[in-house]
Amino acid sequence: MRLVGLDRELSELVELLRTCLDGAGGATVVGGAMGCGKTELLAALKTEAADRGFLVLDAVGSWPERRSPGSVLRQLLRSASAPPGAGTLLDGLRTTGEAAAEETDDLSRPLDAATTDVLHQLCEEVVRASERVPVLLCVDDVQFTDSLSLHWLLHLIRRLRRARVVLALTECPLSRPTHPQLHAALLRQPHYRSLTLGTLSPAGTTALLAAHRGTAPDPGFAERCHQVSGGNPLLVRALLEDSRAGCDPTTVVVGDTFGDTLLSCLHRGRPALLRIARTLAALDGDIHAPRPLARLSGLEPAAVVRGIRALESAGLLDGFRLRHPVAAQAVLEGLSATERSALHREAAALCYADGVAATRTARHLRNCATDEETLPWAVPLLREAAERHLNGNQVAEAHSCLEAALRFGGDDGERVALRALLASTSWMLNPSISTPHLGELAIALGDGRLSVRHTLMLAKYLLWHGRFDEAVRAVASMDDRDACTDPEYAAEVRATRELLSVTYPVVLAPARCEPSYDEPRSRSALALSRVLAQGPDESAVADAEKALRAMRLGKHTQEWLMCAVAALSFGDRLDSAGRWCDHLLEEARARKVPLWAAEFASLRAGIALRQGDLTRARALAETALTQVPADSWGVCIGGPLANLIQAAVDARDFASAAEYVAQPVPDGMFSSRFGLYYLHARGCFHLETGRPYAALDDFTRCGELMQDWGFDQPTLLPWRSSAARAHLALADVRAARALAEEQLALAGTGLSRARGISLRVCAATRQPGARRALLEEAVTNLRHSGDRLQLAGALGQLGREYTAAKDAPRARAVLEESTRLERECGTGAPAPCPGSWAPGFPERDVELGRLSGAERRVVALAAHGRTNREIAGLLTVTVSTVEQHLTKAFRKLGVRTRKELPRTHFPEAAAR
Incomplete structure (x- = not known):
């Protein structure tokens, strides 16, 4: 095997072999950290020696056998190639072993005469053998050699000057030579080489990778390998092995081979090294002083200092941390759950005493069991850590801290507050996770132990899950709390009631309270309420914009920001609503809060639908259901699901629309505003697929609910024009005209999307000669509102009217624009009205009559x-x-x- 970066060292050792062939013995000690190539260099030397005719004898020292008398000596002289008389002498030496069994590493302790005599004879056997053939005698990891074998080595070293023997030792010291007497004896030899191997430089790492891969590695790959391995050659090769299984040859994979290799290095060394590595892995850089590290590891401070130096020299540490999480995981896996818990518990206590940040200390509390002695400071610290994590957009970590705080106990009032906070944090990750906590919070509410703010939160969560009876009790209790005299809480209660009234009107009738213009939450909720009750309103739109500028996305503002964006969308400010929603969606993603990202994605999908951007609407709705699974949306599933159905229907992808319609939905959904979206979208699907009666049922039910709830405005959903189209499909022109005209009156006289849609339907109920003016006005309204899909449909209708009137130039212009818009919107057929009744033939429905x-x-x-x-x-x-x-x-x-x-x-x- 070609040694990379060790050619100079190997040359020096080969020179010892040449000197030995000339009749003079020599010695070398190859030192260096774990994994830095000592054993490979020794193997290369043995190969060179064998090729030159040397008798090669070798042994490996090990920690478990360091107190086994003569263990290394027997490895050296028991092999088949050993001097023939050595075996008999070793048998004689065995009788002296019992006396040496109690020996220590102190080589100054004298040996008895019989043992000394046997050691001398064994040396003579090797020297006599060297007269026939030169001898290379190798001991790997000499620091673990038993003292009896060391005595023999000392005897042999004194004979090296006149014997053709080369003694090659490898040593992995901590911070000083393991056996000073051995080193002292070696230093007196004229042909002695002391070599120290270190970690690789970045260039050395690149060269090693190139040697093993056969080609020069990607620079980024080499740099990452050096960073993770610390330049340790053994770990570099382990990374190369792990990365071979990866799909991307430029990506470093840190896997099982890396972890196993690192662990094998530690197991080969002193147990103290593994203990220190486990301590550092558990602390992960929280403590930087030897004394607390010694306390946690159970070692002397001096031993900890030496151990850290050894780990640093091997390239395993980056400061007081192991270089990669896989390394930390590997060294901790050998501990039982009880041992790991105890380690983290002690680490938490040390961090707390040392003033380490709450978030870092809490990490240890999260990983330890609570069935031991209580820690009175644990719950407050975990709660503080949770708040800090939330402020730092680390919701999962906050959730883990609150779970641990509940495990550590606390009094009854504190536990209720903790459970409420845990439910709130769970909610941001996935609403389904919070479900187990709602029952206990409902009990606490009944007992009067739940605060006003937590009652507000509980009411919203219960409504989301369709638990309306419990939610009604929670809402009712908010009026009877003394805390409502607090201005901040009073504003939140007022805003929450307004929000709930327009979201779940079957539970809470719209309050239509006096607006609080100085409070952005109330302003946004009231803006949405006014738009739904009165249609697009300049003052409501202005209030929504002002609320958006006054709030930043956070735990206590997210739903109010959604209210304000929805008010802009229903108020025909689609461009502004889209910009605000895009910004908030990106911020929600950056903060890594799945629920926020999902809700803003669904809201943005609805805006994209109103803009006629079917492709984006569908992608955003699918993203919303990826962030939070469908079964976790509760009654609010109607929002993203309706967007998916409507986008698929408008794109003429009826197969996908059928799959969306087939998904089960909770009954409680139809008691919320989200049920309206779903009913209308499903009605459009039925209409487009030839089921006008089913469509009419859905549109009619949608309209009845909107009328009952007090926000029967076509800006929310144009159910009358959709029902009119169903009547046209059934050749009932009279009923269709009545509904279309009623919606046109509700839409008002100003420019609006709702008026444009209404005018399209009214045109379809008129005779051919009476449609042109209505469609021209529809085009003006839809162009102003920004709905390109509806505009494409209106232009198509108008183009056919121009064609019938023999006005070819105008017909060509509007039809070309219609075709272009259809293509941009992503529809596979001529653009329909919302839930179109006959793709491509809107003007013919009246003719059917x-x-x-x-x-x-x-x-x-x-x-x-x-x-x-x-x-x-x-x-x-x-x-x-x-x-x-x-x-x-x-x-x-x-x-x-x-x-x-x-x-x-x-x-x-x-x-x-």
Whole structure:
């Protein structure tokens, strides 16, 4: 094996072999930290010696055998190539072993005469063998050599000047030579080499990687390898092995091989090193002084200092930390759960006494059991750490701290507060996680042990999960609390009631209280309430903007910021709503709060739908359900699910829309505002897929709820125009016209999205000559509102009107713009009205009402692919009669071929 970076050292050792061949013995001690190549260098030397005709004898010292008399000596002289008389002498030496069994590492202790005589004879055997063939005698890890073998080595060293023997030792000292007498004897030898191996430089790491890979590594890969390994050659090779299994050759994988290799290095050394490494892994840089480290590891401070130096020299440490979490995990895995808990408990106590930051101290408390002696300072410290983590956007860590605080106890009042905080933190991660805490908090509420702020929180969580009866009791209790006299709490109660009234109106009727313009939470809730009750309102929009500027995203502002953005969206300020929502979504992602990111993604998806951006709306809605799974959304699942259904329907992807509709939803959803979105989107799906009666049921139910709840405004959902389209699909033009005109009146006279949609539907209920003015006004409104999908549909209708009026230039211009907008929006067919009733043929619905019953029956069957002869057979008429009916119907509908007939208008024919 070619040694990378050790060519000079190997050359020096080979020179000893040459000197030995000339008749003079020599010695070397190769020192250095763990994993730095001592054993490999020794192996290379043995290969060189064997190639030059040397007799090679070798042994390895080990910590468990360091007090076993003669263990290294027997390894050296028991091999098949050892001098023939050595085995008999070793057998004689065994009888002296019992006397040496109690020996220590002190080489000054005298040996008995018989043992000394045997050692001398063994030396003579080696020297006599060297007269026939030169001898290389190697001991790896000489620091673990037993004292009897060391005595023999000292005897041999005194004979090296006149013997063809090379003694090669490797040593991994801590901070001083392990055996001073051995080193003193070696220093007196004329042919002695002392070599010290260190860690690799960045260039050395690159060279080692290139040697093992056969090609020069990526510079970033080499740099990362050097950073993680500290330049330790053994660990560099382990990283290379781990990374071979990775998909990206430029990415360093720190895996099991790295951890196992590091652990094997520590196990090969003194047990104190492993104990120190475990202490450092547990502390992870929290303590930097030897004395507390000694207390935690159970070692003397001096031993800790030496151990840290040894670990540093091996490249394993970065300051007082192991270089990588995998290294820390590897050294701690050998501890039992009880041992690890005890280690972290003691570490927590040391950190607390040393004034370490609460978040760092809490990390140890989170990892220790609580069935031992209580720590009176633990709960307050964990609570402080949780608050600091929340301020630092580390919600998962805060959640873990609060869980630990509950385990450590506290009085009853403190536990209620902790559980409320834990429920709140769980909520931000995933609302389902908070569910187990709600029951206990509800009991505390009934007993009067829950604070006002926590009662507000509990009410919102209960409503989310559809537990309306409990939520009603929580809301009612807020009026009876003395704490409501506090201005801040009173403002929060007022704002919360307003928010709940427009979100769950079946539980809490809209209060329509006097607005508090000095408080941004109340301002945002009231802005949304006014828009839903009165339609787009300049003052409400201004209040929403002002509230957004006054608040920053945080635990106590997130829902109010959503209120303000929703008010802008329903108030036809789509561009402004989109900008604010984009900013808040990015901030929620940066703060790593899954629920916030999911809710803002869903809200932004709704805005994108109103802008006609189907692709983005769908992606955002899917992101929302990825951040928080569908079964954790509670009754609010109607929001993201409605966005997915509507976006798929508008994009003509009915297969995906059907899958979304098939997803189960909680019954409580239809008692919330989110149920309205779902009903309307599902109605659009039914309408587009040829089920106008089912669609009409959904639209009608949506409208009834909106009327009952007091926010029957088309700016929220244009249910009347959608129901009108369902009536048109059923050829009930009169009912369709009545609903369309009613919605147009509600939309008001100003420019708005709702008015543009209403005008489109009104146009579809008029005779061809009466549509043009309505559609031109619809285009103006929709262009102003920013809904490109609705604008594309209105332009398409208008273009067909221009075509019918023989105004080709204008028709061409608007139809080209319509086609371009459709493509930009991501729809796969001509743009429909929301929940369009007949893709590509909006102007023909009124014509269906002009067909006679016989004509309608013939057209229905023809639209579903029946031939004239089949139609005649089904209707029991002649083929000639069928042809006559079709001719008249084609003229009334303005079509020339069967392919132009709208199949979705005739669901009754599909069953024939």
